[in-house]
Amino acid sequence: MSHTVPLTLEHVRGALRLEPTARGVAPHRLPAWALAQAADPQLSMVEAQGAGVRIALRTAATSVTLTAHRTRVTYAGAPARPDGSIDLVVDGEVVARRRTSGGTTTELDMATGIPTLIPGDDLVVTFDGLPAYAKDVEIWLPFNETVEIVEVSANAPVEPPASAGRRWLHHGSSISQGSNAARPTGTWAAVAARRGGVELQNLGFGGAALLDPFVARTMRDTPADLISVSLGINLINSDLMRLRAFRAGMHGFLDTIRDGHPTTPLLVVTPLHCAIHEATPGPGAFDTEALAEGRLAFKAVGDPAEVPAGRLTLETIRAETTRLVTERQAGDPHLFLLDGLTLYGAADEAAHPLRDSLHPDADTHRFVGDRFAHAVFAEGPFAG
Structure with missing residues (x-):
């Protein structure tokens, strides 16, 4: 049986707000009023990237799946930027890693500043083989890409974990x-x-x-x-x-x-x-x-x-x-x-x-x- 994780700040740690989107929610690290005062495309881009943002669960599930849509920026004529990375942490230990793919790419012409949008599919990442006892699970999002969280599901009930510390x-x-x-x-x-x-x-x-x-x-x-x-x-x-x-x-x-x-x-x-x-x-x-x-x-x-x-x-x-x-x-x-x-x-x-x-x-x-x-x-x- 699949159990869906509520997309709230109890589970999406490291974000200050979650913006509802057509796909799901987009984590942000600044409030909307702050971005309005800045009116700065650079800040708007980087604060929406998931540095330190992770999906946190307490669960006995042996399988957890993240469905997401990433947005990334590349530069025409520059060396290709590597795909982002998603890390799985179980009880404080990093145990698995997946590369991101698909999503929407904005390619910037460094000479003109003109962007080109390249569409792509959603990303589906499944972490299997987890131990079948109650444990703290964290899915760390890429620090250099914007990721809209479409859905997170597990094959056992989930609840928010206790705070890990100060x-x-x-x-x-x-x-x-x-x-x-x-x-x-x-x-x-x-x-x-x-x-x-x-x-x-x-x-x-x-x-x-x-x-x-x-x-x-x-x-x-x-x-x-x-x-x-x-x-x-x-x-x-x-x-x-x-x-x-x-x-x-x-x-x-x-x-x-x-x-x-x-x-x-x-x-x-x-x-x-x-x-x-x-x-x-x-x-x-x-x-x-x-x-x-x-x-x-x-x-x-x-x-x-x-x-x-x-x-x-x-x-x-x-x-x-x-x-x-x-x-x-x-x-x-x-x-x-x-x-x-x-x-x-x-x-x-x-x-x-x-x-x-x-x-x-x-x-x-x-x-x-x-x-x-x-x-x-x-x-x-x-x-x-």
Whole structure:
């Protein structure tokens, strides 16, 4: 007998809202009012991608089936992007993986910005051979694709599982979302969450971690036991603001979070090492020479001579963030700072280069997650 899983936030964890669609529901990681304030196609795309979103069940079923429709973005003339991945986790252990297929593909012409829609079929994934005792089952959705959930069914009754632990709310850029990781449970944030035994709410937004007030208000209003933010790289490669605005914006962002979480442990993580932006401002751009060689890579095109006038680099953002957090710690004993270079520094980039000059590969995601878990969950501000 088939038992259908209710598509509610009790079962779809890591989403903040579920949008009803003609097929089923689409998980979102931001509220609709926030997207309306942004009016930004990039943010609208990435917040609908399922970083940290998983379907959670308590069941004795030996077979679970997910029917879904994915939407993905590719770039004409660029190297083919790999299909997304769906992971099955049973009682905390990753036990199976399936590649996504079909769905709707939007192919963007990088020269003109004109999209071409390529339709495809729904995806049906069945995980068989599960142990026939009551267990916690999670189906982790792709971190880099939009997935509409059409139906989830099992061959035994299902119920929502108990919470796996403290709720960790994290906000960052594409690296936090998972860019270039191999699977949804392999992003550094997912690795760290599993090591730390916490429930992850991932607000990592590729290209869109921009000190937006509506993200701070969303974090203010989202229940959390632990909060972290990692901001900087998108402010540089978008060339969005100067040092004066960054300082005020960061203060305002943290103030807003504190309005809803006055004593929650709050960790500010400075940016990881990225050679192209260490001393060179943005904006960032596609590396056309790499594209001609069939590789996707990025470069910084700003003028280092303008740094004294306030143009942002990773070096200036780390220094200002450290100064700012240190100032605030005098009146906030629950505010903490982590140097991102201890997670991934210059020596790490030399040994484990950023494949596209901007994002870590799958192995690097894993060791960054392990380092974060050790520094923050095992011994640091989120210990216990």
